[in-house]
Amino acid sequence: MKYRKLAAVAAGIVSLTLFTACGEAGGGGGQTPGSGGGGTITLGFSQVGAESGWRTANTKSIQDSAKAAGIDLKFSDAQQKQENQIRAIRSFIQQKVKVIAFSPVVESGWDTVLKEAKTANIPVILTDRAIDSPDTSLYKTFLGSDFVKEGRKAGEWLTKEFASATGDVNIVELQGTTGSAPANDRKKGFAEAIASTSKFKVVASQTGEFTRAKGKEVMEAFLKSQSKIDVLYAHNDDMALGAIEAIEGAGKKPGTDIKIVSIDAVRDGMQALADGKINYIVECNPLLGPQLMDLVKKVAAGEQVPQRIETEETEFDQAKAKEVLPQRQY
Amino acid sequence: MIKHRLFWPTAALIVLLLGNFIAHPAFFSVELREGHLYGSLIDILRFGAPLIMVALGMTLVIATGGIDLSVGSVVAISGAIACLHLSGLENQDSLGGTAGAVGIALGLSIVLGACNGVLVSVLNIQPIIATLILMVAGRGLAQLITDGQIITVNSSPYQAIGGGFVLTLPVSILIAVAVFVLASLLVRKSALGMLLEAVGGNPEASRLAGVRSRRLIWLTYVVCGLCAGIAGLMISSNVSSADGNNAGLWIELDAILAVVIGGTALTGGRFSFAGTVIGALLIQTLSTTVYTLGIPPQTTLLFKAVVVMAVCLVQSPAFRRKLVRRRKPKPVTRARQDEKVEVSA
Structure with a gap:
């Protein structure tokens, strides 16, 4: 009997907490009643x-x-x-x-x-x-x-930037969340744009899950496993920002030793671009x-x-x- | 030596490291760069530190027969509140301000852990349900704190927690080692460890024997929350920003896996901190292996699953016995004898 009561109380708490949870997660959620008139x-x-x-x-x-x-x-x-x-x-x-x-x-x-x-x-x-x-x-x-177009723009910038380069240009790619449309399309567009020039080589490509933490972790590993990296292509700014920290930790200068091109143009990314740590950003508005x-x-x-x-x-x-x-x- | 319960996880870790070495001979090289140690092994330790922290706390909870699913959310909340506090400061580089941010974050983590503890130990809600509440609600809370945005901070003392170095060694791993040593001493040099194992083995019997199991269980959730909070600070300070959506996402599952690989049973009872640390390092090494070998992202999860399954199978005495029996039909009787000995012991 006692336990049944206790269970009921517990269930009540559970459902209450879950309801508040939904409210919190909503942020600006719920429906805002409009104030419009007839027309x-x-x-x-x-x-x-x-x-x-x-x-x-x-x-x-x-x-x-x-x-x-x-x-x-x-x-x-x-x-x-x-x-x-x-x-x-x-x-x-x-x-x-x-x-x-x-x-x-x-x-x-x-x-x-x-x-x-x-x-x-x-x-x-x-x-x-x-x-x-x-x-x-x-x-x-x-x-x-158009995510494919965004990837293509990033690739086109690269072909221009390295137009006069004679040797191989080694590129590492930080992909978005595996299977997501922006990740698939941005990879595809970029690959299309650089396909015609044989000097461009994507030497490593891994997912950074669109986050700074993963971007940093993956870039750390790239820096150790790849002998020469010329360019980093990141599917969003956040991964590029994480990677910048990894590059700095390895004693290299992001934007100079390793050129960086990314997509999105969020504020922190634009700041890094203005500071010279990123070279080019394609906007996703x-x-x-x-x-x-x-x-x-x-x-x-x-x-x-x-x-x-x-x-x-x-x-x-x-x-x-x-x-x-x-x-x-x- | 094969009988030692840490033999198989350690062997798996060594095999994985050797595999990396064969694929990439510079894997073991550690050099001094920018005034700190630099190399793949250091990376594994550095990025593995948050997981080690979370998994150590999880070990205590699992030892009492519980489970804590909310650690990932606590990781996110801890990083979020610390960065929120820091971003409001005029001088983000001040030590006092950073200490304040860390204090608030850890305090909140303890409170969250205590809430879990109350739900489980006082209200007798099943741990998986009790902590599921905070797992779901906590992520919302983290988003509320960060307002759905990524908060970027610019504080060198804060950045040192997860990304800094002291005497060429990463600070994060020093913290993890300190917590590991402290916890091991506390648990093994006092009766605490035995009491925990007693509660995990049979809560009712230990209660009747005079163990205050309720308070002990409550305490493990508090410690687990605190560990997750420290991990949250490491993760967020490593990238100098708080991401309420993604920080610590699914880390609870990795932590549970690390505990299980380390030889602690989910049913509670016997536990091993050393095993948990090895398990956590194994999981981190696995990620590094994926990057080093260049395994395509689409097959990453499959690769990890296969390795983890192999590790779990090789740890299972029943599986090993079957394997041996199939190869050599003779030792069947011996294996049976082993079983009998175990039972009588």
Whole structure:
């Protein structure tokens, strides 16, 4: 009897703690009620989560530009779970929003819920990540980065930078999380760009899981197992930042002894670029809010939009980094 | 010598190191560079130090028959709160400020460990469930502290914890060695170790024998939290930043594996700190091997799984007996005799 009571108390604590956990993990989660009037467009947006600085900047951009564009935003945070996103989309359909936009957590399994949206005549926009479905009528358009192009840009910079080099150029690569779309595509684009020149040799390529700690650990091992490293290509800034520490620990100068090219252009990366420790960064822009709001307006008005729209992205060298660093938001 | 219970894990570690040496002859070379020791072996020690810390704490918890899944989250929280405190300081290089950050982080880790301990020892919740709460909620808490961002700090005394060197030796490994020696002395030179093994072996019997098992169990979770907190400081200071999402992700599983490879049974009872350290070094060596041999990332997990499975199989007396029996049919009787001897002993 005593134990049963105790178990009930315990279960209560467990569920309570779990509930607070969900609340905490949400960060800016939950749905914010809009204040729009009769004529305004209502946009339901389901975000992946708040897993990185990039994502946080992405969320903020969408929230800010919705306000600026006078669009009533219903924002929902899925905390990296597909079922949360599906639930959010169903609730958007019930609330009869004008447009639904979301960043899919995974590529597959969206057909059913998107058919429901289609039946309810609510157009859907995908942002930042694509879905894998043969039925392209399920969404109006995809707004996001072209990861292959980002990799290609990094490779193209390399061919220019080492145009006059005569000997072999030994490259080590820090890949993103194994199997993720950005890791696969950035590797592919880079390989394409350097394929035509035989002097470029990728001598080692390992995953640094997009984190600083792993980037440092893997780079330490590269520095010991490879006799000569000329270039480091990192799939994101964070891994490059970790690798910089490893290179410095080995008594070499990052940016000079070993040239570094990376992708993303987050604030810390831009700082390292301005300091001369990174040589070149290809931008992966999270600030797609303004572009998204334009699209929402067009779609809501029934205008035709292209099936795929790329976010506006640029590249930075060291001089340009010094210039833009003070205004960098993320 | 084969009978010694640390023989097989040590042998596996040596085989792995030798394999690296054959593939890459400079593997064992250690030189002095930038005023500190530099080489692959030093890397293994340096990057293995956080895992050793977490695994030592985990050994105590597992010895009492429990398990602590929340260590990864505690690692993240500890690094996050320390970096948050440091980033708010005007002079990040001040020793006092760094000490404050370390103090806050370790204090919080102890509190979190104590919470786990209360859930398990006072409220009698199964350890795997009790610590699962903090494993899930803790990661959220770490994200809340860092606001989903990576906090970068610029503090040389803080950076020294995980990335610095004293007398050419990495600070992190010195900390790990100090904790190992302290814990071993405490456990083996007093009755504490025996009491822990008694509680792990049979909590009810030890309670009836007058052992305050509840307090002991609570204490192991506190120590485990503290160890995870130290590991969190090492990980975050090594890269001078706190990453609430990824710091210490899945380290609880590596730590449990290190404990098991080290010969401590998950059912509780007998435990070995030395075995745990060897287990942790084995796991870290495995990662370094992947990088050195250039095993493609897609097959990394498979490679690690195969090695770990081989180590576990070779440690299993039943498996070894089967292997011997298949090769030479004769020693069957001898093996059976061995079994009998063990039973009567």
